[in-house]
Amino acid sequence: MPLNDLAPRVAGLNEWYRLHSATAVLTHALTAPEAGKLALVSSFGAESVVLLHLVSVIAPATPVIFIDTELLFTETLVYQQELAERLGLRDLRIIRASAAEIDQADPTGTLHRHDPDACCALRKSAPLARALDGFDGWITGRKRYQGGARESLEFFETEDGTGRMKVNPLAHWSREDVQTYMTENRLPRHPLVAQGYPSIGCMPCTSPVATGEDPRSGRWRGQQKTECGIHFVNGTAQRIGENA
Template sequence: MPQNELTSKVGALNDWYRLNSAVTVLTRALTDESAGKMALVSSFGAESVVLLHMVSIINRDTPVLFVDTELLFAETLVYQQELSERLGLRNLHIIRASKEDTRAQDPDFMLNQRDKNACCALRKTIPLQKALEGFDGWITGRKRYQSSTRAELDFFEVEDNTGRMKINPLAHWRPEDVRTYMEENRLPRHPLVAQGYPSIGCMPCTTPVAEGEDPRAGRWRGEDKTECGIHFVDGKMVRTGENA
């Protein structure tokens, strides 16, 4: 879809759905033919089970893209397998960097120590962008409360230079909303949450978070880095407000 047409469409959708629920927004994305072909991108992290559960109720054949960076915690890999089976997800795609790129750029699996941005690009951003080719949009679990860079997040966003839409059904949720949903639906939590990991990424770049710290404080601790890169295009954070 041309960029200007997509921008107008996103603006209209945000106006229309501003006071609607996460389930309504997600249902619109997955069942309205005008939305195009959509995929859910999930890290199977600390709060991922909420959207995965919603998708399993609305349409279990929804493509679910899981990026295996090959640096994830073993607990995440086990959780991904068990949760996919429990929810009956029928269209799971496990995405990895190509062996050729990995051998050329990170043969010793230590790129994360030398250049974290390059590691994220190699193992996450580039593989995901390739996997999203052919989709008209993708669904994320991002929420406004997670960080200052997400504070103005809307339900619908324009992804610059790709012609794709990004949908954030949980954008306006609060931490207590997540907890309540998980408890009411008896959903299993990622095992690392109980060990002090409220936000879970790759093993070398994620540390436990102390009480009172920002939930994402354990991601790239001590680094001037708050995002892995999949929500950036041409080095810029993708936000609807800046594109409208």
Template sequence: MPLNDLEKTAASLNERYRHHSATSVLAHALRDPDAGELALVSSFGAESVVLLHMVSVARRDTPVIFLDTELLFAETLVYQQEVSERLGLTDVRVIHADRAEVARIDPDQTLNQRDTDACCNLRKTVPLQRALKPFDGWITGRKRFHGNGREALEFFEVEPGTGRLKVNPLAHWRPEDVQTYMEENRLPRHPLVAKGYPSIGCMPCTSPVKEGEDIRAGRWRGEDKSECGIHFVDGKLVRTGVNA
């Protein structure tokens, strides 16, 4: 779809569902022809179970893409299997970076120590773009309160340079909304949350967060980096310096 048409579609969808709840936005998006074929991309991280549960209620055969970078915490891999089974998700797709590319670019798995952007590109961005090729758009768990350029996030947006929509059902949620939903639905929490990890990524690049720190301060600590490259703002990788 031409970019102008896609932007018009996103604007139309935002207007149509502007006053809907997160669950309603998600349920309608999964069935609205204007949104096209969608997949949920999930890290099975600290807050992921909320959106996974909503999908399991709305349409449990929705494709769920899980990126296994092969550098994840063991707890995340176990949690992914347990949550998928508990929620009855029927189309979970575990994807990896191309083995030949990893062998060529990062044979000793030390790329994350030398160039975190290159490592994220190899293990996350490129595999995800490949996995999303069959889809018209994808569903994310991004929220305005996360900051880092997300303060004006809408339910529907155009992903720069791909011709796809991004659907953000939880865009307007506050931290307490996430906790309330998890409690009311008795959803299992990622085991690392109780150990001080409010945002969970790959093991080498994630550390516990101290009281008073930004919730993403444990991601790429000590670097001027807050995104892995999967999400962009105005076509550019976000660099806000929460860890600078």
């Protein structure tokens, strides 16, 4: 959709839905013809089950994109398989960097040790950019309570330079809301959460978090890097913020 058409529509949607629930926002995104073709991008991480469950109730045939960096915990891969089956997700798309790309840029599998940004670009950003080609937008699990630039997050956004819309149904949820929803709906937790991993990424770059530490302190511990999320600026994948 042309950007000059998308921006006013997104502004109108935010005004209309500003006092509505996550379910209402997600229902519009998944069922309204004018929303176009959307995909849910999910890491199947610590809080992902909430949005996956909502999608499975509203529109279980929604494409769900899962990026397998081939450096994930075994627990994440097993959780992804079990959760997709339990929720009845009908269009799960597992994407990866090609073997040729890995052989060229990371033949020893050690790129994450000396250039974690390049590793994220290779194994996550580039595959997702290809996977989103042809979609009119995508759904994220980002929330205002996660801080930083997300503190003013809206339900609907325009994505710079791509003509796509981003939908953040859980933008106004608190951490307590997330936990309550999981409990009330008896949703399975990622097994690593009970082992001290409140934020879960790739195995080499994630460590347990001690009591009192920031939940994301176990990601790239000891490095300046703190985020691996994906956004697009002028059509190019950028690592700005976390993709939930």
